[in-house]
Amino acid sequence: MTPTDLDFNQLAELLLWTTLAGACIPLGAGLARMERIRPQWLEEELRHFVIALGGGVLLGAVALVLVPEGVGLLPEPLAIVGSLLAGGACFMILDRWQAKQQRAAPQFSAMAADYLPESLALGGMFSAHAEGAVLLAVLIGMQNLPEGFNAWRELMASKMGSANALGRLLLLALLGPVCGLVGWFWLADFEGALGAVLLFAAGGILYLTFQDIAPQSRLDRHWAPPLGAVLGFALALTGQLMLQAA
Numbered sequence: 001m002t003p004t005d006l007d008f009n010q011l012a013e014l015l016l017w018t019t020l021a022g023a024c025i026p027l028g029a030g031l032a033r034m035e036r037i038r039p040q041w042l043e044e045e046l047r048h049f050v051i052a053l054g055g056g057v058l059l060g061a062v063a064l065v066l067v068p069e070g071v072g073l074l075p076e077p078l079a080i081v082g083s084l085l086a087g088g089a090c091f092m093i094l095d096r097w098q099a100k101q102q103r104a105a106p107q108f109s110a111m112a113a114d115y116l117p118e119s120l121a122l123g124g125m126f127s128a129h130a131e132g133a134v135l136l137a138v139l140i141g142m143q144n145l146p147e148g149f150n151a152w153r154e155l156m157a158s159k160m161g162s163a164n165a166l167g168r169l170l171l172l173a174l175l176g177p178v179c180g181l182v183g184w185f186w187l188a189d190f191e192g193a194l195g196a197v198l199l200f201a202a203g204g205i206l207y208l209t210f211q212d213i214a215p216q217s218r219l220d221r222h223w224a225p226p227l228g229a230v231l232g233f234a235l236a237l238t239g240q241l242m243l244q245a246a
Contacts, residue, residue, distance in 0.1 A: 011184060014126040017137035018119055018180040022173035024141040025111070028148025029169050032156075054146035058114070058205050061139040065132045066118075066202035069125065074195030081234050083196040087203025095211060107154045110208050111147040112172055115140065117201040119176040123183025124194035140176075203234075 067084075074080050091113060098109055118140050125133040148169060155165040187194040 010126050010129065014123055014133075014180050014184060015177055017126075017134065018122060018177040021119070021137050021141035021144055022115075022176035024144035025115075025148035025151075025169050025173045026166070028145040028150075029152035029166065031145075032149045032152040050146040050149050054143055054150070055209050057139055057143040057146070058209050061118070061136065061143065062202045062205050065136040065139060066121070066198045066205070069130055069132050069136075070195045070198035070202065072195070073128075073191045074199065077238070079192075079196065080199060081238055083199035084203040084206075084234050087200035087205075088207040089203075090200070091204035091207040092211075095207070107147070108151040108168065108172075111144070111151050112175075114201065114205050114208060115144060115147075115172065116175060116179050117197060117204065119179035120183040120187070121194065121197045121201055123180035123185075124187030124190075124197065125183075126180070127184045127188040128191065128194065144173075 070083070071080055074083065094109070094113060118136070122133060122136055122140065125136060151169065152165060155168070156162070183194075183197075187197065
């Protein structure tokens, strides 16, 4: 098999996986369109289970793929920690901006904010033939399923029309392969940039997890506690990097 054939196969695999991962968004919305479950307590249990499932998958993506791969591609410790903290800070700024604008769909915005950078990084990983590329694609799809479920219910609660809501979710799903292609062509020869994107996404996901999915860790309209979670993870990562350098 020639290198060209190998690259073509990798590109086709990227498009397949990003499409499947994106398809989990409308699939989750389809599950959310089912008739309400009775009794009421069972519906509440299901909703909280789906939220917790999404949080667990997000943390798994951070711990198993994004941080290990990012550290491997970005060897400078200061750049590693800086990229992680930058992701958390940027997502905090986005969160505060949404609060000031009184946006009606924070779940949808959060889903877009983590899905698109992940797809960008995924394209770069497939281009670099990284071992964790397929695993990351599976984790993206797994997190999109509960996020699509929650985003649909949120959009319906905001009195948005079902056609408009479905159009938003489908557009977001289609942007995944587009970002994957951008990552494939743009990040292919820049391992440092790819590592920074992976760690940036990890920092943002950590912030979103503790801000939206672990409400016990935050206060209403206070953004420092979830950013503290990002800082705590960064401190632990710094210690690990120091041990490796010793």
